[in-house]
Amino acid sequence: MTRRIIIAFLLTLSLQASSQTRTGIFIGGGPTWYYGDMNDRLLTHQKLFRYYFTGGLLYRASQHFYIAGAFSAGKVVGADSLAIQDFNLNRDLHFRNDIWQVSLTAEYRILGYQNGKPEK
Numbered sequence: 541m542t543r544r545i546i547i548a549f550l551l552t553l554s555l556q557a558s559s560q561t562r563t564g565i566f567i568g569g570g571p572t573w574y575y576g577d578m579n580d581r582l583l584t585h586q587k588l589f590r591y592y593f594t595g596g597l598l599y600r601a602s603q604h605f606y607i608a609g610a611f612s613a614g615k616v617v618g619a620d621s622l623a624i625q626d627f628n629l630n631r632d633l634h635f636r637n638d639i640w641q642v643s644l645t646a647e648y649r650i651l652g653y654q655n656g657k658p659e660k
Contacts, residue, residue, distance in 0.1 A: 564598040566610075574618040578633060585622040590615035592639070603652040612641040 572592050573584045592614025599607045619634040 562600045564600075565595070566598060566608075567593075567595040569593040572614050572616055572639075574616050576618065578618040578620050578623065578628065580623050580625050580628055587622055588617055588619070590617060596643075604649050606647040606649070608643075608645050608647070610641075610643045610645075612639070612643075614639045 569592055572590050573588045575584060579585070579588065592612060594610055594612040596608055596610030601607060615636070615638055617634075617636045620628045620631050621634065623629055
């Protein structure tokens with residue numbers, strides 16, 4: 541169990557690689573889980589945890605304006621067989637879905653962003 545927690549923590553870290561250039565890349569990831577009517581537990585069953593990964597490109601058009609494109613992929617599962625209540629167990633529904641997402645975002649930072657130490 542400790543190994544899974546460490547892996548989940550490491551996957552939720554997001555890395556951004558950029559130096560003094562206008563472009564950069566980012567990667568990230570983490571856990572996903574279904575928490576709907578098939579999941580009648582207070583805490584989600586460990587068999588319902590899956591993963592997601594994301595990555596993309598960042599372009600800094602100016603100190604205030606950024607454009608980013610990203611791609612994300614993940615999985616979500618649900619199953620009545622893991623439920624506690626008899627109604628859900630007898631219903632015996634289940635699903636497995638792949639999630640794919642492509643996004644393009646534009647961001648305006650009012651205060652701007654300065655990399656490194658400000659000059660005195």
